[in-house]
Amino acid sequence: MNELLKRAAIFERRVIYQTAFLIVLLATLVLHLFFKINLNLFLEGTFIVVCIFLGIGFRHKSISVLFIATAVLSCLNGYIGMPDFHIMDLLSYLFHWAVYFVLTLMIKLLIERYQQEQDDTLSLVLTLSKILDARDTYTASHSENVAKYALMIAEKMQLAPRTCNNIYIGALLHDIGKIGVPGQILNKPSQLTEDEFQLIKQHPIIGFEMVDHISKFKKNSLLDIILYHHERYDGSGYPFGLKEHNIPLAARIVSVADSFDAMTSKRVYKNQPLTMNYVINEIKQNSGTQFDPAVANALVTLLENEKIKM
Numbered sequence: 001m002n003e004l005l006k007r008a009a010i011f012e013r014r015v016i017y018q019t020a021f022l023i024v025l026l027a028t029l030v031l032h033l034f035f036k037i038n039l040n041l042f043l044e045g046t047f048i049v050v051c052i053f054l055g056i057g058f059r060h061k062s063i064s065v066l067f068i069a070t071a072v073l074s075c076l077n078g079y080i081g082m083p084d085f086h087i088m089d090l091l092s093y094l095f096h097w098a099v100y101f102v103l104t105l106m107i108k109l110l111i112e113r114y115q116q117e118q119d120d121t122l123s124l125v126l127t128l129s130k131i132l133d134a135r136d137t138y139t140a141s142h143s144e145n146v147a148k149y150a151l152m153i154a155e156k157m158q159l160a161p162r163t164c165n166n167i168y169i170g171a172l173l174h175d176i177g178k179i180g181v182p183g184q185i186l187n188k189p190s191q192l193t194e195d196e197f198q199l200i201k202q203h204p205i206i207g208f209e210m211v212d213h214i215s216k217f218k219k220n221s222l223l224d225i226i227l228y229h230h231e232r233y234d235g236s237g238y239p240f241g242l243k244e245h246n247i248p249l250a251a252r253i254v255s256v257a258d259s260f261d262a263m264t265s266k267r268v269y270k271n272q273p274l275t276m277n278y279v280i281n282e283i284k285q286n287s288g289t290q291f292d293p294a295v296a297n298a299l300v301t302l303l304e305n306e307k308i309k310m
Contacts, residue, residue: 017057025050029076047077051100055107066108070100078247101134115141122169123218129172132179142261147171149257149299156298163221163250170225177207177226201238203209204230221250226298229254234289244292256283262270 028046043212054069074097101206115273129143134197154164178186181203192200208227211217228242233241237255249256261280263274274282287296302308 012034014057017053018056021050021057023052025073025076026052033202047073047096047100048103051103052107054103057152059108059111063105064117066104067101070104071097073100079199102247105135106243117216125169125172128176130174140209142265143175145261145265146254146257149260149308150254152302153253153257153295156302156307157253157294165227166220166222167250167253170220170222170250173207173222174225174229174254174258175203175207176210177203177205179210180206201230201239204228205238206283221248224248225250225254227251229258232290235292247292249292249295252295256295259283260299299302 024046028050033229050073051070053064054073058069075098078093085142110279117255127145129147132143147168149166151164154167157165180199181200182302183191185199197302199263204227212223217223225248227239228247231237231240231251232255233244233247233252235241260279260283263279264276283291283296283300283303287293299308
């Protein structure tokens with residue numbers, strides 16, 4: 001599961017920043033050595049950028065490695081910017097070394113703190129989702145499955161990595177409001193009464209109110225997913241009867257993923273999951289009514305290409 005999240009985490013792709021570090025550094029050296037271009041005007045800015053990429057791309061390295069790397073950068077800066085070295089330039093060299101090392105170290109620590117906050121958020125979300133799934137043996141791992149499918153759909157739709165990350169986390173919590181629904185209703189094998197169904201329909205609002213005070217959740221689409229994942233594209237869903245693009249995209253994606261897992265899993269009211277052909281036909285038939293056509297098409301494409309298997 002952590003691997004799924006890492007695929008969508010922006011700072012986990014260290015190779016991108018490592019490559020950027022090498023490209024900027026090599027470009028600076030090539031311009032000076034081979035084209036004899038005077039770089040004094042923007043040399044400082046270039047090496048600051050190099051240090052930023054160094055701190056992000058190589059943050060997994062020890063502080064001593066970064067200490068040595070910034071020393072080398074300072075030497076290169078001195079070689080390019082002060083070719084006629086004098087003893088007084090030693091102070092400039094030490095100053096640049098100190099600035100580069102402190103900047104690189106700050107970037108490293110800030111990214112590590114950000115990553116720790118992300119890990120803490122994921123741990124909280126996983127704990128809450130497991131508490132929910134543990135209440136019903138028929139829906140065990142339901143939250144994880146929905147999160148996995150929602151992430152794959154979001155990536156198929158080529159959404160931004162950060163958006164995919166938020167959709168994954170939000171999908172883990174999409175049914176958190178069912179904690180406030182009595183177990184005998186959730187696990188009832190027979191048809192629900194009207195009053196029981198009305199209580200079930202309150203779980204998006206219950207879930208929203210449970211986590212609305214968590215400031216981190218307010219900054220992304222997590223609350224939208226919890227509150228709106230039972231809205232339908234044609235406006236016949238609940239709790240507010242929103243229609244089409246008035247429903248946030250993240251909620252539309254999780255709605256499709258949620259329905260897919262419900263159709264392909266055992267439930268208290270259904271002993272056997274439905275066949276793949278039947279599921280694909282159901283998704284196609286409900287495209288434009290229950291489901292956003294673009295989202296439904298993305299899932300159908302994944303299924304027909306066997307990227308998702310039952």
